[in-house]
Amino acid sequence: MNSPKHREPPTEIRSRSRFGAQASVAVLAILLAGCSFSDLKPQSKMLPPGDVSESLANSGITLSPAAWPAENWWTSFNDTQLDTLVEEALAGSPTLRSAAARVRQAGALEDIEGASLLPHVDAAMSTIRERFSANGTTPAPAKGTWQNVHQTTLNVGYELDFWGKIRSAVEAAVGRRHALEVDERAAALMLSASIVQTYIALQETHEQLDVAQALLDQQQQIVKLTEQRFAAELGTQIDIKQSQASLPASRANIAALKEEIELNQNKLASLLGKGPDRGRLIARPHMQASNTVALPSHIPAELVGHRPDVVAQRWRVEASGHEIDVAKARFYPNVNLTSFIGLQSLAFDTFNDHSSRILGFSPAISLPIFEGGRLRGNLEAQDAAYDVAVENYNQTVIDALRDIADQLSSLRWLKERLAQQNEAVDTAQAAADLVNKRYAAGLATYLQVLATENATLTQKRQLVALQSRALSLQANLSRALGGGYRPEIPATAEATPTVADKS
Template structure:
């Protein structure tokens, strides 16, 4: 008994000596990096349109579930189809499952491994012609490392942050997918509206050509009027062909996102406009991006994981202390194997500390430090990119209403110009060229109105996306809600230390008043 106590004391003194020797060359603990992008987090977004607000009282529209944000039943069904069949999202989900399994593996390494074993041997030496046998059965604990320096816990923590980061990456894929499906739906709808407008214009141009040809044959007008009418007709045909191409391309793009053909009953109506539940879009405060943007959350977890890996590299400077034990029976005779006299046990610790490694541990530590600085840079870049994307959408929305107002005024002007040109033509004061010019100007204006209405609806989708709307908040994020809200207020998300981390995640129906000039009733 005294010998056992003495052995333990000798072991403890030896371990202490080795630890002190390791600490003498241990690098200083790295300073916790603070991510402070050169962006004002406390002020409101710069809003220039009347349909968007940014106040502390109104939360970000990102809090609205996509099922509640998008109210068009066809679009909702298409999104559901895409979430079920899209291959990119499926890959992201598999990545999450893989990261979860890896974390479970790391977690299992924090516990000792115990197993039952047994064996039989038969041996003979040259000097002894008689062979001997040996039998054993035991319950053994493999070498279990005591985590005195936090190495195993830090590795587990890094694996946890990798899993959470992968989960955030899946949310980013889902947000992008939902937004792309919604934009594809709107693009297809307005391509169909452009085609309808081109077809109506084509009919008008065909009627105009018939009039000019009869007037030329009657000797009333010069050949130039007929030539001009023919050119206008071909131009209208080109518009139809271009619209057909766009429709096919948008269909293909949407089908790729859905991972399945577009059901006939889910083809959008012409020029959809009211696809969201929002009439006033709230951006919230800039700091809220830190919580709702999954790419920022992913970058944050990568920063934390890098910090945990530094702790792993740092712990390599300390001695590795392991325990191993064995409990069982051993006998030279199988019949006597389970007798009490064959029972035995063994238990003992072991210490390992490389004395010379040619700078390997120092290099690993420096690699971990550089990885952390790289993660910090990526985190700050993610925040800056998020602000840029939101700013771009807000800039697009800033003058859309004014542009539409001007386009509608132009449409009224062109319609009056057409009526005057047509009246002067019927009175014999002008030739038909003025009528054709007025038709062309009106058609171009109507195309522009459709394009602006399309851009307005798409900007609503993009704003929801860039603010982080459309993700499924994970259990970890909900658990970490209070801590994240505090981080939004301070705008100083940091890589936490190992100790702190252990306690601490919308034609006419669209408002486009497009009217085609009535076919002329004038006879040559």
């Protein structure tokens, strides 16, 4: 006789059926959520720096794999006062302190995001004076009476990060913090570059003042010579007046140059974060241009690791990619676990009794079903923000390469310009010396002296300007190459794939 088959109780069968149905609904909801945004993707791609172009390689500058600037690149000008000024500015500039504060702020926001990965625990205590309904669920003797309800609870909550929403938000905050850290380094580079350029302008003004003072001395010698010629009846009163007429203009030019010196000193003091009195203590610069300039042999390929502005934009792309992951995870269910334990009593004298304890546990799942397109709109906005970050990065790379190419183009032609200008100064000076001798011998007119004098002044001014440009280009090349920056860069700037991406 066959034994009867074992049959599960109907309640267990119904329970399994309900669980299976619920699981099927949950899986279907997840699949539908993934399909609801599968058509939304960023459109921009990061521009990979190419190989060194011929225009860079054939710049006439020595190529070297180790020619990236040193971190203290300004010391190459061999001016100890400049070294002191830059170090003073980097230590006390309000601009850099403000940048450091933004980094601390970003670090605090990162901590706030990271706190969501951990359970949150809080305690609450309350005493409520309450009248209970006589027709409600409150049993006698409390129903229909006023009572004091004393309650204290310890509450614990935790969100299960199944879809990586919280982790992606933390990574986005990390990327933003890194970007601001690099911005701080970029600000330091721009500050040091501004100090160096202003210092170069101060030196040029001093040198122009030397030229103007030498011209005034020469003009005063010519006035004396003209007076001697007049006494010897070799000249006229007109010659004396003509020679004297040039003196006020030269003195006015000297006054303007002294004004410019003080303005540059004021600017340097401001860059140091100090008042004008600090600028008056800055002595005449004595910078020296380098005779040789070396260029890294692989500029585009390594530029991402040396320019702080490029690195900062790369970190912003990284952060935007994680923000996309956050937006995608919002399409999926949120799973929260909450629980509490505590004491509740109508009478204070029984508050600490074991029978007054309360305990609860509440898992909660929420799934967006209809939200009017808000989640799709949010994801589209994050995709667009990622595209903006990528294109900003691309433009920064392009601008950086153009910046370097500009310095190389100028450096390539500067050597020839300096050689030609030195020759022009020598020729003009020789002509002026010859005319002055002929004028002293009565064989030349004052107009000839004035013409050669103006020509010599013009050529000397241009030579001083070119020598200052050599210093400026040396500083600009160091800045364009990143100023010795060696950053930490993200391994990839693409959005990190998560469960949301795989759906």
